[in-house]
Amino acid sequence: xxxxxxxxxxxxxxxxxxxxxxxxxxxxxxxxxxxxxxxxxxxxxxxxxxxxxxxxxxxxxxxxxxxxxxxxxxxxxxxxxxxxxxxxxxxxxxxxxxxxxxxxxxxxxxxxxxxxxxxxxxxxxxxxxxxxxxxxxxxxxxxxxxxxxxxxxxxxxxxxxxxxxx
Amino acid sequence: xxxxxxxxxxxxxxxxxxxxxxxxxxxxxxxxxxxxxxxxxxxxxxxxxxxxxxxxxxxxxxxxxxxxxxxxxxxxxxxxxxxxxxxxxxxxxxxxxxxxxxxxxxxxxxxxxxxxxxxxxxxxxxxxxxxxxxxxxxxxxxxxxxxxxxxxxxxxxxxxxxxxxx
Numbered sequence: 001x002x003x004x005x006x007x008x009x010x011x012x013x014x015x016x017x018x019x020x021x022x023x024x025x026x027x028x029x030x031x032x033x034x035x036x037x038x039x040x041x042x043x044x045x046x047x048x049x050x051x052x053x054x055x056x057x058x059x060x061x062x063x064x065x066x067x068x069x070x071x072x073x074x075x076x077x078x079x080x081x082x083x084x085x086x087x088x089x090x091x092x093x094x095x096x097x098x099x100x101x102x103x104x105x106x107x108x109x110x111x112x113x114x115x116x117x118x119x120x121x122x123x124x125x126x127x128x129x130x131x132x133x134x135x136x137x138x139x140x141x142x143x144x145x146x147x148x149x150x151x152x153x154x155x156x157x158x159x160x161x162x163x164x165x166x
Numbered sequence: 167x168x169x170x171x172x173x174x175x176x177x178x179x180x181x182x183x184x185x186x187x188x189x190x191x192x193x194x195x196x197x198x199x200x201x202x203x204x205x206x207x208x209x210x211x212x213x214x215x216x217x218x219x220x221x222x223x224x225x226x227x228x229x230x231x232x233x234x235x236x237x238x239x240x241x242x243x244x245x246x247x248x249x250x251x252x253x254x255x256x257x258x259x260x261x262x263x264x265x266x267x268x269x270x271x272x273x274x275x276x277x278x279x280x281x282x283x284x285x286x287x288x289x290x291x292x293x294x295x296x297x298x299x300x301x302x303x304x305x306x307x308x309x310x311x312x313x314x315x316x317x318x319x320x321x322x323x324x325x326x327x328x329x330x331x332x
Contacts, residue, residue: 012227014225015224016191016224017191018191019188019189019190019191020189020191021190021191021192021304022185022189022192022243022245022304023184023185023186023187023189023190024187024189024190024275025182025183025184025185025186025187025249025274025275026187026188027274033327034324038322039322039323039324040322040324041322041325042317042321042324042325043312043317045325045328047329048327048328049327049328049329050329058180058181058182058252059180059252059265059266059274061252061253061264062252062253062264062265062266062274063264063266063267064253064262064263064264064267065263065264065266065267065268066264066266066267068267073279075275075277075279077187077188079188083191086224086225086227086228087228087230090317090318090319091318091319091320097230097318098227098228098229098231099225099228100228100229100231100232100307100308100309101229101230101232101234101235101309101310102231102309102310102318103309103310103312103315103317104319107307107309108191108193108225108228108307109190109191109193109241109306109307111241111307113239113241113279113312115312129329132324138187138188140275140277141266141274141275142266143266143269143273144267144269146209146279146281149269151208151256151269152256152257152263152268153208153256153257153270154257155208156204156206156207156208157205158200158206158207158208158298159207159208159209159211161199161207161214161215162211162213162214162215163213163214163215163216163295
């Protein structure tokens, strides 16, 4: 039995510092067709099943204006994930790579980011496609996809700052 | 004096639940040319100035394999941001929109995501372009940009699951 949270050959576990540098509040809950990490997609697909996001109070009014965006960025908390793996073996074949070179759910801060297609917003509920997480995953944030978003705030000096050529 | 953390005409502040549903560990520190929120770019640009990311122990070995990716996703903690705004006025003109329809730093969980160009990794230090944050911002995560990443783990059933047509 692999594929859940056991440590595989060659993987490196560290003793992480305690995770109290900042605190998160769960702002909603995500409902998907997947109840096991053995069946969930490795990455969401934009033509995938429709998933439901329920937003909690007092944040429901913060959805105002989001419906105009077709693609949104969804951040969620991978609550079932180990946080102490520095080197991982995705194929469980003894070959390992650093955690930061993977999009594995096991990471020091298990925050997932997905680009989802927004199907509809209905009160406190969003319907989206493109997620990859387990049913019941806690929601952290919603924002327009950067590719389709133009800042509304006035320009600042840094907007125009470019670097030396590579 | 606007543009820092004061509340503007029309903005809606809520009393958020305490932020203790999950805890974060800062895994590094980001160094940029910007020391004031009045000058930082509203969004990073891929031809922007080179910024430095210092990764803390015990996570340095987790960088193994990351150098092969030209574009990486960087997650960081916007430590100066308010977390209680549900409606915001980006132009400070009385017109407001919901927080989730903006990429403003002020949000219930102030996590920023940027796609950066990886210039070089040198031990525990990364040089990147494309960030927009203040000097000293805490690092939360690094991963390959989804657009350039192919999962190494074996396929799972969910990978092949598509939804009903819209």
